[in-house]
Amino acid sequence: MALAPRSTPPCPPETGVAPVPSARSLAVGGSSRLGGGTLIACALLAPPALAQSDSAPAADAVPEVVVTAPADTTPALTGRAEDGYRKExxxxxxxxxxxxLDLxxxxxxxxxxxxxxxxxxTLADVIRHFPSAQIEARGGVDVGRPQTRGFQADIVQNTRMNGMNVFAVTxxxxxxLETVEVLYGLSGALYGPAAPAGTFNYILKRPTEERLNKATLGYDSNGIFTSHADAGGQVAGLGYRLNGLWGSGESYTExxxxxxxxxxxAFDVPLGDDTKLELNASRYRHDSKGFPGSFSxxxxxxxxxxxxxxxxxxxxxxxGQQTQTDTASGTLKHHFSDDWSATVGLLRQSATRNLKGLSNALQADGNTYRSSVSxxxxxxxxxxxxxxxLNGRVHTWDVTHDLxxxxxxxWQxxxxxxxxGSWTLGTASLSSPREFNEPTWIDLGPTYKSGDNRVLSVTVGDTITFNKYWSLMGAVSHSWLDGESYNSSGVETSSYDASGFSPTVSLMFxxxxxxxxxxxxxxxxQKGDQAPTSGVANAGEILSPYRSRQVEAGLKMTxxxxxxxxxxxxIERPFAYTGADNVFREQGQQVNYGWELGARGKVWDDLTLIGGLTLLDAKLTDTGKAATEDKQVVGVPTVQANLYAEYQVPPVPGLALDMNVHYTGERAANDTNSTWAAGYTTVDLGARYNSDIMGKNVTWRAGVNNLFDEDYWVSVFPSSINGTNAGSPxxxxxxxRTFWASMSIAF
Known part of the structure; x- marks a missing residue:
């Protein structure tokens, strides 16, 4: 007798056999089309003579046959070039x-x-791919503050490594790094107190399952030679990833x-089937001298x-700068089940900056400047x-909770x-700059403890999925902030102790x-500002934490x-200034309105595009001064865009050409908006070629950045952000324009 039909599609009638489900069709609850496994099974199981002969006896029973389709082994999208640099x-x-898509x-x-x-x-090389981000180069581009959406960042609160705070300005x-990840805007409910300047997360490279040995030799104009070794793999169940780098030489000025x-x-230590300890340690030295200083x-x-x-x-x-950053961290990860997991991490960092900062103070004519070093x-x-x-998933009736x-x-x-000390070097002009004699440096002496800052946050949250259409995410953190400042004699000069909540709620459709x-x-x-140490009624007072607010509506799709x-x-954030009553207190606002647009992936098989556009209206309100009221924030571009294109050349397998076009619009250059920094566009070109030499994969790369040698101000920023029209921007x-080339060999 014939088998009762299943919910899966039947075999074509000419095969004369009962339907056979494929694993893929079962996984999706049935399909209107025949799966590959079903078609193959039907073809193999139908005896041709029996199917075509009316006189053949019917079988009493047809044995049930289940064909399992191969598991989907497509690698996850993790930012690889072959996936259009997409991440899931x-x-x-x-x-x-x-x-x-669920964030x-x-x-x-x-x-x-x-x-x-x-x-x-450096981060300055990477940040151009984030059209909502800039670097405020206070102290220099390499030690500047990364930020998003036009807000000044904190030196610790907005920057992380593997999710833990690190010193931003080194x-x-x-x-x-495996990834530089940026969350735009406010994130205090998840990370604790922070400026609304976004969260930058540096994700370190992890050990590889397969053995990796890669060596790279590179050249950057005018004469910097760099060697880089990257090795990874497994030894007796222990995963390792080692990176060594050395680069030195003359850069773009003589x-x-x-x-x-x-x-x-980086090391992965298995502590059982469901537990892993991730260990990381690094030392990085970055010394640069002779580059153009700031112009105030x-x-x-x-x-x-x-x-x-x-x-x-x-x-x-x-x-210039001499910096050394030592970082060590450990993260313990444990999976209790498919639905529950826990993570615990600790990071220690020591960052030393020996900065001999060059400042060129422009005079009234806008050409003459006075140089000093500090x-x-x-x-x-x-x-x-x-x-x-601790993360987990529970089900209540038809509702899912991701807790x-x-x-x-x-602790900082x-x-x-x-x-x-500070030394005046002399006077020169933009049209005729000068080299000056090196001053006689003073002995800086030993260091003293200048201050402590401590922040602790506890966060709880739930993402409620009602059905396949609607979900609601809510989270709240409670934070404790305290700290002290000290003078060189060890005397405490100020302190603060505050706490508060940071909530967020999101509706998703x-x-x-x-x-x-x-x-x-x-x-x-966000931690409040400190009043000036003299000249105000509340000298040295550290204000209560500021509270920033954000509303955002967005669409994501693939x-x-x-x-x-x-x-x-x-987004709005408060600031403080000294009012008519000679009291330094919170009484102004920076309010930013913006629109972001982004795209990333393979437009065609051979063409990858990564593009973004940000329109931003960033203004100061309640500044206490008519000249600066409702004016654009210094250094924030009204328009910023970036487009990276990469083309795999079909006639030449292994050859890829790329181009990056970056545009930054005009920016206010002082509090009253009476002077502006002009917009600029830079174009970068590059090429790479993968080849096989004696069984080894070799990749050749070359490029030119700022192809048309555009002169531009990369960073413009105020002395303070409160619109008081004081101090020097x-x-x-x-x-x-710079040229570069490299060769990498994997073995």
Missing amino acids: TATVGPLGPRKL PYSVNSVSSDLIENTRAH PYPMEQ TSHLTRWLVSG YSQTTELPDPVDATKVGLGQEFA TNMTGTVLLYSTQAA MVGTNGY RGYNPLKT KPESNATIYFTYADSL VGEVDLSTALFR SAFLGTP
Whole structure:
């Protein structure tokens, strides 16, 4: 007798056999089309003579046959070049890994493949791919503050490594990173107190399952030679990843010199089938001298047009930075089940900055400047950072809850030298810069403890999935902030102790499985400013934490092999200034409105595009001064865009050509908006070729950055952000045209 039909599609009638389900069709609950496994099974199981003969006896029974289709072995999207540099997931604080489509935030990333293929060494090389991000180059581009959406960042709160706080204003080598991940805007409910300047997360390279040995030799104009070794694999069940880097030579000016070296190791230690300990340690040294210094100017001086950054005399051979950053961390990960996991981490960092900062103070004519050099920003920061999270999933009736409870925080201690100094070098002009004699440096002496800052946050949250269309995410953190400041005699000069909540809530709607519409509200704490130490009624007082607020509506979707996103947002953050009553207190606001648009992926099989556009209206309100009220924030571009294109040349297998076009619009250059920094466009070109030499994979890369040798101000920023129209804004010149080449061999 015949078998009763199943819910899966029947075999074609000419086969004369009962339907056979494939594993793939079962996984999706049945399909209107025959799966590959079903078609093959039907063809093999139908005896041709029996199927075609009316006189043949019917079988009493047909044995049930189940054909299992091969498991889907397609690798996850992790930012590889062959996947169009796309990623499926991001790790956002205690939420843990989440699909980007399921995150009600604007999140962007640059992977190690893109870092390597564009020969990016520093965050400044990478940040151009984030159209909502900039670097405020206070102290220099390499030690500047990364930020998003036009808000000034904190030196610790907005920057992380593997989810734990690190010192933002020290250089980091991109060669040791798997991903640079950026969450735009507020994230205090997840990470604790922070400025609304976004969260930058440096994700370290991890050990590889297969053996990896790669050596790279590179050249950057005018004469920097760099060698980099990257090795990974498994030894007796222990995973390892080792990176070594050495680079040194003259850069784009004749008096400049850059030296970089890195030693780092990452290790995975299995402690059972469900438990793993991740260990990381690194030392990075970054020394640069002779590059153009900052150009400061008064509030009434017009910012001049940028000049050629290669001119000798804009920088001084003895001025620059010597930095060393030592970082060690450990993270313990345990899976209780498929639905429950826990993570605990600890990081220690010591960052020493020996800065001989060169400042060129422009005079009223906008051409003459007075050069001076200072050691005031020299010092060491010791930082301990922690994180812990418990994540789980529970089901109540037809509703799913993704629960999380976590804690993170840091302890930061600063050490300053007993002596600092400033030396006037002389006068020159932009049209005729000069080299000056090196001053006689003073002995800075030993360091003293200048201050402690402590932050601890506890976060709880739930993502409620009602059905395949609707979900609701809510999270709240409670944070404790305290700290002290000390003078060189060890006397406490100020202290603070505060606490508060930071909530966020998001509503998400998925009209299709490949699209998400979301609305997010966030409210976040940030450490308050300190009043001036003299001249005000409340000298030295540290204000209560500020509270920033954000509303954001966005859409994310995947079309083919391209990820698209757009977001509208409004963010406000307070600031403080001294009012008519001579009291320094919170009484103003920075309010930013913006629209972001992004796309990433393979438009065609051979063409990858990564693009983004940000329109931003950033203004100061309640400044207490009519001249600065409702004016654009200094240094924030009204328009910023970037487009990276990569083309695999079909007639020449292994050859890829790429181009990056970056545009930054005009920026206000002082509080009254009476002078502006002009917009600029840079174009970078590159090529790479993969070949096989004696059984080894060899990749050749070459490129030119700033092809048309554009002169531009890469960073413009105020002395303070409160619109008081006091102090001197500053600007830094961008990098001129540079050439680079490299060869990598994997063995």
